[in-house]
Amino acid sequence: MELRTLRYFLAVCEHGTMSRAAEAMHVTQPALSRQIAALERELGTPLLERHSRSVTPTEQGSTCDAVRRRSSASRTRPPLTSRTEKTS
Numbered sequence: 001m002e003l004r005t006l007r008y009f010l011a012v013c014e015h016g017t018m019s020r021a022a023e024a025m026h027v028t029q030p031a032l033s034r035q036i037a038a039l040e041r042e043l044g045t046p047l048l049e050r051h052s053r054s055v056t057p058t059e060q061g062s063t064c065d066a067v068r069r070r071s072s073a074s075r076t077r078p079p080l081t082s083r084t085e086k087t088s
Helices: 003-015 018-025 029-043 059-076
Strands: 048-050 055-057
Touching: 003 018, 003 029, 003 048, 018 029, 055 059
Parallel strands: none
Antiparallel strands: 048 055
């Protein structure tokens, strides 16, 4: 599994369509679709429900997206100070 492929998946979740995600990630839509399909095969589960004009994460895909949101939120929080450090 490549980090790039995970980023593609997260972009699809964020943008709601393969086309918009491909444009945002500067790749072609067919290449992005192939990468997502390969990720789903590798994980052995569908991550997206494909509709005529959009995609939505499956339950498993939503779990992956929720993990991303939590990790993004933790990176934007200020670091905790240790108990031995004095705060001013």
